[in-house]
Amino acid sequence: xxxxxxxxxxxxxxxxxxxxxxxxxxxxxxxxxxxxxxxxxxxxxxxxxxxxxxxxxxxxxxxxxxxxxxxxxxxxx
Amino acid sequence: xxxxxxxxxxxxxxxxxxxxxxxxxxxxxxxxxxxxxxxxxxxxxxxxxxxxxxxxxxxxxxxxxxxxxxxxxxxxxxxxxxxxxxxxxxxxxxxxxxxxxxxxxxxxxxxxxxxxxxxxxxxxxxxxxxxxxxxxxxxxxxxx
Numbered sequence: 001x002x003x004x005x006x007x008x009x010x011x012x013x014x015x016x017x018x019x020x021x022x023x024x025x026x027x028x029x030x031x032x033x034x035x036x037x038x039x040x041x042x043x044x045x046x047x048x049x050x051x052x053x054x055x056x057x058x059x060x061x062x063x064x065x066x067x068x069x070x071x072x073x074x075x076x077x
Numbered sequence: 078x079x080x081x082x083x084x085x086x087x088x089x090x091x092x093x094x095x096x097x098x099x100x101x102x103x104x105x106x107x108x109x110x111x112x113x114x115x116x117x118x119x120x121x122x123x124x125x126x127x128x129x130x131x132x133x134x135x136x137x138x139x140x141x142x143x144x145x146x147x148x149x150x151x152x153x154x155x156x157x158x159x160x161x162x163x164x165x166x167x168x169x170x171x172x173x174x175x176x177x178x179x180x181x182x183x184x185x186x187x188x189x190x191x192x193x194x195x196x197x198x199x200x201x202x203x204x205x206x207x208x209x210x211x212x213x214x215x216x217x218x219x220x221x
Contacts, residue, residue, distance in 0.1 A: 006133075008131060008133055009214060010214040014195075036152070053133070053135050053136035054139075055199075069133060070168060071133070071201060072214070072216070073216065073218075074199065074201050074202055074218075075187050075197075075202065075216070075218050076161065076200050076203070077173050077202070
């Protein structure tokens with residue numbers, strides 16, 4: 001299973017990279033993607049998640065070729 | 078309905094004028110509600126020299142389209158224009174323009190407010206402020 005993981009804004013800076021490519025059959029939810037991609041880093045308060053550019057929560061299931069994004073609260077406008 | 082992510086500074090009044098001239102509903106709109114958000118040179122008690130706006134390309138457009146669709150389902154609006162900056166922005170420069178055209182003022186005002194509030198809470202943009210002593214990410218938007 002291949003999952004593209006993306007990080008934005010302050011989270012990208014604190015993680016030190018903008019993306020990861022996970023080649024794993026271990027992740028069945030967004031939360032498991034986070035654990036594998038960040039090697040068990042603590043989940044930040046107010047973390048927002050998206051699958052294929054739609055907001056989801058940490059319990060949402062992931063599928064092969066999904067793009068999973070993690071980012072802090074949005075501050076546009 | 079038009080959504081534009083602007084990578085350089087824009088003139089909101091020029092955007093409105095040019096957009097309005099090509100609206101298909103000439104002679105049908107009686108109300109235009111305009112919101113322009115510009116950069117302040119202060120935030121949380123500090124002087125801000127400039128800011129950098131980051132976004133999630135693709136998701137930004139998708140959510141702005143969703144939000145304008147929700148507004149047009151809810152109110153009887155004729156058209157809408159959203160322009161939002163990314164990249165480096167300096168004080169006094171516009172960050173966001175939302176313009177809504179409708180036959181009557183209530184729909185234009187209400188839809189404009191709805192689009193702005195939903196943009197602020199759902200569209201994936203982030204601001205990083207440059208201060209004289211370094212930089213910081215804006216952690217949350219003001220309540221209004």
